[in-house]
Amino acid sequence: MTDSPLLAVDNLRIDIGGGKERHAAVEDVSFSIARGETFGLVGESGCGKSITALSIMGLLRHPLSLGSGSSIVLDGQPIHNASAAEMRSLRGRRIGMIFQEPMTALNPLSPVGRQIAEMFVLHMGMGWKEATERAVDSLRQVRVPSPERRVHDYPHQLSGGMRQRVMIAIALACSPDMLIADEPTTALDVTVQAEIVDLMRDLCAEKGTAILMISHDLGLVAQVCRRVAVMYAGRIVEQRASAEVFKDPRHPYTRGLLASLPRLGARSQHGRQRLNEISGVVPAVSAFPRGCRFNPRCGARTDICTIEDPQTTPLDGGQGLVRCHHA
Amino acid sequence: MPEVMDKTLLSVEDLKVHYEVGGRFGTRIGAKTLRAVDGVTLDVKPGECLGLVGESGCGKSTLALAIMGLVTPTSGRINVAGQEIGKSHKPDREAMARTVQMVFQDPYASLNPRQTVHRTLADPLRLHGVDNKTEVEHRVAEMLAKVGLRPEHAGRYPHEFSGGQRQRIGIARALILGPRLVICDEPVSALDVSIRAQIINLLLDLKDQLNLAYIMISHDLGVVEHMSDRVAVMYLGRLVETGQWKEIFENPRHPYTRALIASIPDPFLPATLASQKARGEIASALNPPPGCHFHPRCPMKQDRCVGEAPALRTMGSGHDAACHFA
Numbered sequence: 001m002t003d004s005p006l007l008a009v010d011n012l013r014i015d016i017g018g019g020k021e022r023h024a025a026v027e028d029v030s031f032s033i034a035r036g037e038t039f040g041l042v043g044e045s046g047c048g049k050s051i052t053a054l055s056i057m058g059l060l061r062h063p064l065s066l067g068s069g070s071s072i073v074l075d076g077q078p079i080h081n082a083s084a085a086e087m088r089s090l091r092g093r094r095i096g097m098i099f100q101e102p103m104t105a106l107n108p109l110s111p112v113g114r115q116i117a118e119m120f121v122l123h124m125g126m127g128w129k130e131a132t133e134r135a136v137d138s139l140r141q142v143r144v145p146s147p148e149r150r151v152h153d154y155p156h157q158l159s160g161g162m163r164q165r166v167m168i169a170i171a172l173a174c175s176p177d178m179l180i181a182d183e184p185t186t187a188l189d190v191t192v193q194a195e196i197v198d199l200m201r202d203l204c205a206e207k208g209t210a211i212l213m214i215s216h217d218l219g220l221v222a223q224v225c226r227r228v229a230v231m232y233a234g235r236i237v238e239q240r241a242s243a244e245v246f247k248d249p250r251h252p253y254t255r256g257l258l259a260s261l262p263r264l265g266a267r268s269q270h271g272r273q274r275l276n277e278i279s280g281v282v283p284a285v286s287a288f289p290r291g292c293r294f295n296p297r298c299g300a301r302t303d304i305c306t307i308e309d310p311q312t313t314p315l316d317g318g319q320g321l322v323r324c325h326h327a
Numbered sequence: 328m329p330e331v332m333d334k335t336l337l338s339v340e341d342l343k344v345h346y347e348v349g350g351r352f353g354t355r356i357g358a359k360t361l362r363a364v365d366g367v368t369l370d371v372k373p374g375e376c377l378g379l380v381g382e383s384g385c386g387k388s389t390l391a392l393a394i395m396g397l398v399t400p401t402s403g404r405i406n407v408a409g410q411e412i413g414k415s416h417k418p419d420r421e422a423m424a425r426t427v428q429m430v431f432q433d434p435y436a437s438l439n440p441r442q443t444v445h446r447t448l449a450d451p452l453r454l455h456g457v458d459n460k461t462e463v464e465h466r467v468a469e470m471l472a473k474v475g476l477r478p479e480h481a482g483r484y485p486h487e488f489s490g491g492q493r494q495r496i497g498i499a500r501a502l503i504l505g506p507r508l509v510i511c512d513e514p515v516s517a518l519d520v521s522i523r524a525q526i527i528n529l530l531l532d533l534k535d536q537l538n539l540a541y542i543m544i545s546h547d548l549g550v551v552e553h554m555s556d557r558v559a560v561m562y563l564g565r566l567v568e569t570g571q572w573k574e575i576f577e578n579p580r581h582p583y584t585r586a587l588i589a590s591i592p593d594p595f596l597p598a599t600l601a602s603q604k605a606r607g608e609i610a611s612a613l614n615p616p617p618g619c620h621f622h623p624r625c626p627m628k629q630d631r632c633v634g635e636a637p638a639l640r641t642m643g644s645g646h647d648a649a650c651h652f653a
Contacts, residue, residue: 044519161608189382190546191605191624194590198604216520220592253521260524262553264591268577272553274531275524281489282519297521 005032006177006210007056007074013067014051014060016285024067025285026052026234033178038201038211040221040242043231046282049214052231053180055080056212057095058087075177093123096171096209098200100183102163106155112166113139113151119173138169142199161192165199172203178210185220197224218257222246230254233283233293240320250315250327252298253278292325300326336508336540337371337394337427342403344389348613361613363389365564366403373507376534376541378555378572380548380587382609386564387544391510394542396423408507421455428501432513434493438485444471444496445481448503455504466503473536474499475529491522495529502533510542515550527554548591552576557645560584563612563620566639570646580642580653583621619650627652 014026026048033039041049054060056072058079072080079090091097099105107115116138117131126134132151139147142165155163164184171179181200185193201224204211215221221228222242229239230251238251249255259276266273280297283289289296295305304325312321342364350358364386371377381387392398394405396418405412408426412418431437439447448467457463468478474495485493494514501509511530515523531554534541545551551558551572558575560568560583568581579585586605605624610616616623622632631651639647 044521159608189609190548190590191382191586192608194592194604195606197592217592223592257521260521262527262549264549264552264576264588264593266549267552268573275528275553277524277528278521279525281491281522 004076006035006037007212008032008071009052009056010071010073012052012055012070012072014048014055014070015065015067017063018065023285023288024234025064026055027067029231029234029236031229031236031239033210033212035177036205036208036210037227038204038213038225040213040215040225040228041231042215042218042221042228044216044282046233046285047231048234049231050182053182053212053214057091057097057180058082058084089123092119092170092176093174094177096174096176096179098164098167098171098179098181098184100186102160102167102187103155105167106163108155111152111154112158113153116151116166116169116173119170123174134173135169138173139166141172141203142166142169144169160188161196164188164196168196168200168203172207172209175207176209178212179204180212180214182214183216184213186215193220200224218245230257233288234285235293235323236321237294237324238320238322240315240322244316244320250322251294251324252300252326253294256297256299292323302326334373335370336373336375336408337542338406339367339369339390339394340404340406342367342390342393342405343401344386344393344398345401359613362564362615363612364393364400367561367564367566369559369566369569371508371540371542373540374534374538375556376543376554378551378558379542379544379561380546380551380558381561382546384563384609384612385561386612387561388512390561391429391512391542391544394508394510395427395429396420424451424506425455425504426506427508427510428504428506430494430497430501430509430511430514433517434490434497435485435517437497438493438500440485443482443484444476444499447496447500448481451500451503470499470503473502473533475525489522490518491525494518494526498526498529498533502537502539505537506539508540508542510544512544513546514543516545516547523550530554548576548588560587563610563615565620565649566647567621567650568646568648569639570642570648571644574642574644574646578646580646580648581621581650582625582627582653584648586624586626 010030012026012029013024015022016025043049051064055066060066066080070080113132113135116135120126120131120134135151136147139150144150144162144165185196213221213224225242228242228245229236232253238254249258256278260278278297291307292305292310295301310323310325312323313327314321343366344364346361347355347358348361350356367390379387393400396412400414410418410422445467448470449463452463452466476495515526543554555572558572559566562583568584579588585603589603607624618634619632619637622628637649637651639649641647
């Protein structure tokens with residue numbers, strides 16, 4: 001059992017709408033995460049990264065639904081067809097979650113200590129008194145100053161960074177096997193972002209918790225995650241070790257993304273170069289192009305790209321893959 | 328106009344914008360003073376891009392509003408191309424609109440959903456006395472072409488455009504009256520990553536074509552480094568460091584500037600920088616720490632920093648920093 005991955009997502013498809021109006025927002029997505037591993041999903045808005053995370057947590061709701069043939073296996077146990085009650089017991093206990101905007105994810109009417117203690121009561125059968133004491137410890141672990149006082153605070157009394165620390169405390173309360181972090185720092189300032197990311201990474205490394213991080217920021221993901229998958233229009237287009245993606249991106253989309261961002265220090269080294277533009281826009285789910293989904297925006301496009309869907313090609317001795325006719 | 332080239336276009340001197348907040352029942356009992364901008368001095372030359380950097384709550388947006396003439400300064404003075412704005416000087420709104428314009432962060436919220444692009448661009452012209460119909464048409468078409476939109480886009484409504492195109496409309500609206508200074512408030516942070524380069528390139532092209540000056544407000548230091556000629560770093564209402572872009576990024580002197588640079592998630596950032604991260608979060612402007620505002624988060628803090636606020640000191644060649652130990 002120790003050799004099998006903690007999470008295996010295979011051939012995932014997520015449909016949006018039904019009947020004639022049904023479109024696959026995510027298609028043919030497969031990846032696996034080992035115990036304690038850090039894995040990132042990167043892509044722009046609408047590429048399907050967030051709904052991929054929702055599907056793992058069993059939180060897809062109308063009009064989204066899991067397509068047939070999709071398989072999600074957590075620790076050897078298929079969870080794509082688990083009942084609502086089974087998923088409820090998994091969420092929080094075995095899979096923790098952090099969302100983008102802590103103010104909307106926390107309950108504004110409940111003190112943060114209670115929201116943390118709830119995890120111990122629901123999932124570990126503790127009494128409220130003991131659970132509240134444990135909540136203080138949890139807050140201390142996420143480095144909230146004077147946690148004995150802070151447990152009584154309501155979310156609105158905390159700053160954005162402190163709220164996100166509370167979210168992390170809740171997510172990691174039951175020492176889950178995996179933490180799913182969906183744009184955990186997008187709402188925060190850069191200096192606070194750096195602290196929160198360090199905290200998340202350190203705590204998970206300590207507890208042996210695997211991380212699935214979702215972000216549009218390739219740099220941020222590469223800093224946290226050992227491996228990364230780049231998504232475009234509902235598909236994984238490149239999946240490799242983070243260092244490789246940065247050193248030698250193989251898919252034209254990944255290459256374009258990296259070249260389009262002004263990197264700090266680039267102007268000092270090479271003077272001001274005109275930024276490389278990716279022309280066009282991200283296609284809508286209802287209008288994914290035929291063939292390779294990136295082809296209308298791709299500089300390396302040939303005839304085959306507009307006709308035939310590219311299959312994945314292994315990279316780095318089978319450690320990575322890319323989905324492009326010309327990679 | 329070579330004689331105006333070396334004159335400053337904008338000069339801000341010891342600007343303070345304070346708000347009274349929290350007074351009871353409309354009185355000032357129990358009111359506190361929020362020092363949103365607290366003694367800022369800076370200038371911008373024609374055709375120059377000044378990058379303005381700082382975290383939320385540092386006062387950069389209030390500073391922008393004051394320069395636009397949209398909030399009244401508590402003290403200090405602002406001069407925009409000869410127009411004086413101050414406590415007792417109500418600016419001439421029409422003349423201001425022809426000199427300073429703004430590009431906003433969110434192109435979804437900053438365009439009127441009930442107006443066609445044509446109307447969004449033509450209205451300011453008519454309000455400013457261009458009533459010849461052919462000239463209006465000509466100038467609208469010319470502006471659309473400049474920002475990379477097609478003539479047939481003029482008849483469409485904002486919802487028909489993508490985020491990047493909407494930001495192009497926002498830029499066209501800012502430029503239609505031919506301003507000399509454009510304040511860009513986070514112009515790319517609401518856009519998809521693959522679209523940002525298009526807008527950054529467009530802004531830089533227009534700057535060269537039209538000899539525009541920009542105040543580029545952004546938290547993305549990569550973008551600021553790429554676009555700016557000079558950079559000003561703000562913290563809790565005060566400037567903590569200003570200088571040429573190269574100086575700021577290659578030789579940052581204030582610990583806050585270093586912390587900002589160290590916070591950038593880039594796997595190729597030198598490891599030496601990583602140790603210079605700041606701790607904790609920005610304090611409230613209602614209750615700023617005494618002395619140097621940054622001291623509770625500063626890795627270099629000494630006793631002096633708590634008692635005494637550092638003034639901006641020159642570090643050589645137009646590079647100033649406000650730190651006792653810079």
